[in-house]
Amino acid sequence: MEFCDECGSMMKTEGDHWVCGSCGHEKLRDGAKEEAMVTTQGQEESEVVDMSEAGDEAMGPTTNARCPECGNEKAYYEMKQIRAADESETRFFTCTECDHKWREDDH
Incomplete structure (x- = not known):
């Protein structure tokens, strides 16, 4: 880029x-510089981590959140930035009783 x-x-x-799409400025491409650029093209996707056998301490912090499946009031949670950087993080929950997973976005 x-x-x-x-x-x-x-x-x-x-x-x-x-070529700049905004002001029209142009400059020559530098092959050596472009060779050093890092791109996401051709990179492997991150590995899915199986947490099914993990103990409670490895699951992370808990919070008061009602499970939509069983009604339990406690869940593990984690926050991830999955949208644009200028938007809020998404909260992911896992019920401490039935292991149901759901997410919560700010709208």
Whole structure:
């Protein structure tokens, strides 16, 4: 990814040049610099971790949250950023009684 030296906008490639879509500034592409860039293309997805045999201490903190399946009032929770960085995190819950999993988003 390359950013414009003039206005700071993200640039895109057009042949052997980087071109800014906002101000039209162009600069030559540098093959060695691009080779060092890290991309998500071709990377493996992260491994799913099986927590089914984990003890309570490995499950993380608990909170008061009503399970929609069994009505239990306590659940393990974790927060993850799964949307854009400028949006709030999503809370994931796992019931301490029936292991039902659900999530809660801020709307």
